[in-house]
Amino acid sequence: MSGSVRSLSTTPQPAEPVREVVLRAAAALLATDSGASLAEIAAAAGVGRTTVHRVFPTRGDLLTALALEAVDRLTGALTAARLDDGPATEVLARVVEEVLPLSDELAFLDSGPEVWDLPQMRDAWWSVTASLDSLVQRGQLEGDIRGDIPAEVVVEAFTGILLGVWNGVRDGRVAPATATRHVVTLTLAGITPPTRQV
Amino acid sequence: MSGSVRSLSTTPQPAEPVREVVLRAAAALLATDSGASLAEIAAAAGVGRTTVHRVFPTRGDLLTALALEAVDRLTGALTAARLDDGPATEVLARVVEEVLPLSDELAFLDSGPEVWDLPQMRDAWWSVTASLDSLVQRGQLEGDIRGDIPAEVVVEAFTGILLGVWNGVRDGRVAPATATRHVVTLTLAGITPPTRQV
C-alpha cells in the first residue's frame, strides 16, 4: 500500500498505516496476555510476521514503541485535562474523562514488567505521578480535597478506582456508559474534606 | 532435611517445608514478573531446579497450587471478616484489615493470565465477587451504603483502592503502617450515602 511520496514530502510523514495497525493489535492482545507471541500479534493485526519484524526489528522494539506511545497518550490526556485550570476536584473529573478511554493502552503498561527497564519510562511515569501529586496537593491547600490523607495515597486510590472500574467494564460487570460518572462520584465523595461533605 | 516420620504419622502431614519455601519464593517472584522461569524461582527458593520439579511436576502444577492457595487465603480472609456480622461498612473495614496483608499473593493473581483457565479458579473468584456484591447490596438496603451506584461498581472501586494503595506501599510512596486506615477512610467516605455524610 503506497509509500512513494516519501522523497517528495518533508513533513514528519502522515503516519505509516502498517505500524499503526500492528501497534493497535499488540496493545489489545498484550493487555490481556502479556506473553503473546509475535505470531499471534501479527495474525491479529492481519499482517505477516515478517512485516512485523520489518517495522519493529526486535520484540523489544515493539514493546518500547508501545510503552512510549501509551505514556505519550497519558501525558496528552493530562494536558487536555488542564491540570492548573480550576478547582482540583473539577480537574480530577476531567482527568477521568480523558484517561478512561485510554484504558487499553494503560492496561498494557500494567502487565509488562520489562518495559520499565527503560529510563525514559521511569522518567515519564514519575512525571505523571508527580503531576497528579501536585494537583492533589493544590486541592488540599485550597480546601477542596481532604488534607488528612497524604496526596500520594489519594493519587493511588484514584488510579486504583480508575483501573478497578475499568476492569469491571472489561469483564462485563459494569456498564461502560456509566463508568465515567461513577468513578468521578466515588472519587470525589471519597476525597472531599469531611467538614465540607454535602 | 528429614522426612522419615511419614510412615508413623497418619496426620495430613505437618506441611513439607520444601513445598512451602518454593511457593513463597514463587509468589514473591511472580508478583513482579509473571514470566519468571523455574530456574529463577528455584534459585530464589534456595533449592535446585530438580527439586522444584519433584514437588511440582510441571510449571502449571506450581501455578495452580499458587493460585488455589491465594484464593484459599482470600476466602479465609473473607470468612475471618465475618461478612454477615454487623453493618456493611464495618464489615468492609474488617475486610481491608484481613485482605491487605495478603497482597503478595493477590498481586500474583493479577499477573497470571493462564491461571484463570482453571474452572475451579473461575468458580472461586466468582464466589468471592458474589460475596462482596451481596455484602454491598445488604449495606445499600440497610442504608449504610449509597444506593445510587451499582453494587458491582462499588466492589470494583473498593478492590481498586485496595490494589492501588498496595502498589503505593510496594513502590515506597505510601507508608505501610497507615495504609489500612487510609483505605478504610477513603472507601467509607466514597460509599456513604450523600444524605448521611457526616
Place this chain on the structure above:
DNA sequence: GCCTATTGGAACACAGATGTTCCATGCGGG
C-alpha cells in the same frame, strides 16, 4: 558406623519463540 533416601547438579531431548534470509506474489505508479 552403616543405610537409606532425599537433594542438587549435569546432561539430554524437546517445544516454542525469535530473528534472518530468500523468493514468489501482487499492487501501485509511470
Place this chain on the structure above:
DNA sequence: CCCGCATGGAACATCTGTGTTCCAATAGGC
C-alpha cells in the same frame, strides 16, 4: 504494459525454558 517495491510465506539457525534421567553427595535414622 512494464517496472518497482512492499508484502507474506517458507525455511532456517538459534536460544531459552521445560521436563526427564542419571548419578554423586550428604544428612538423618537405625
